[in-house]
Amino acid sequence: MSIADLSAQQTTAVVNETPSSPCAVCIDDDVDFLALLTQHLNDLGVSVIPASNAILGVRLIQRVRPDVVVMDYFMPNAHGSYVLRCLQQDQALSELPVIVVTGCNVGRMVDSSHTLEQQLRRLGAHSVLRKPLNVHSLNAALHVCLGRSARQERDGRSTPHSRMQRPGGPADAMSAQSSFQPE
Numbered sequence: 644m645s646i647a648d649l650s651a652q653q654t655t656a657v658v659n660e661t662p663s664s665p666c667a668v669c670i671d672d673d674v675d676f677l678a679l680l681t682q683h684l685n686d687l688g689v690s691v692i693p694a695s696n697a698i699l700g701v702r703l704i705q706r707v708r709p710d711v712v713v714m715d716y717f718m719p720n721a722h723g724s725y726v727l728r729c730l731q732q733d734q735a736l737s738e739l740p741v742i743v744v745t746g747c748n749v750g751r752m753v754d755s756s757h758t759l760e761q762q763l764r765r766l767g768a769h770s771v772l773r774k775p776l777n778v779h780s781l782n783a784a785l786h787v788c789l790g791r792s793a794r795q796e797r798d799g800r801s802t803p804h805s806r807m808q809r810p811g812g813p814a815d816a817m818s819a820q821s822s823f824q825p826e
Contacts, residue, residue, distance in 0.1 A: 665789050666690045668707060670700035670714035670726065671744075676774070680713060680744075683778065687785070697721035701729045704736060711788045713781075716745035716763070727766035740788035741767060742781070746774040 667689050671677040674695060681691045692707060694700035697718050704712060704726075712730075716723035723743050730736045749760040749771050760771045770784035 664688060664690050665711065666692070666707060666709040667711045667713055668692050668694060668700055668703050668709045670694045670697060670712065670718070670723075672696055672715065672718040676715075680776075683781070684713070684785075687782070689785070689789075697723065697726050701726055704730070704739070705733070708735070709739070711785065712739060712741045713785075714741065714743060716743050716759075717747050723763065723768075724766055727763065727768060731767055737767070740769045742770045742772060742784045742788060743768045744772045744774060744776055744781075749773065 665688070667684055669677060669680050669684070669691050670693075671680065672695055677693050677695065681693055684691045689711075692703050692709070694703050697714075698721055700712070700714060712726070714723050714726055723745070727741060730739055730741065743763050745759075747759060749763075750758050753759050753762050757765070763771050769788055770780075772780050772784065
């Protein structure tokens with residue numbers, strides 16, 4: 644089964660789920676990393692719809708309206724900046740929290756006065772994290788993003804990710820492994 648087939652099935656499942664579980668669209672062309680990220684988020688009680696490229700990711704985001712997006716920056720066919728620009732242009736998605744995870748040097752200059760991280764934040768990224776991914780940093784970014792999720796504000800729901808905050812819950816179980824990356 645391909646990532647596209649899996650995404651279609653998971654999109655249907657998430658759209659039909661109850662709103663008590665936060666939803667993330669995860670975009671990465673590295674299928675091994677995407678699988679690890681998906682498993683980690685599932686362990687935290689977050690429903691995940693994976694996308695193997697930026698164009699598919701934007702389509703899924705527009706259809707599902709997730710609570711958060713976690714995505715790679717450097718991908719074939721379109722970079723993470725493409726996704727961020729698409730979200731900025733859609734008023735309904737412009738406030739959607741986005742976490743960018745990249746192996747790129749975020750301190751490198753992309754023009755005469757801005758680093759990659761500064762550019763991504765100007766385009767709307769909430770957090771910019773480096774690979775190999777530190778799960779403590781990811782969990783902290785998710786906690787903030789899910790706490791201010793546009794869907795939660797729109798629906799007037801309380802924060803549904805209490806499993807992430809509970810001592811001894813999935814987040815604590817994952818903290819024994821401080822970073823993950825495909826082997």
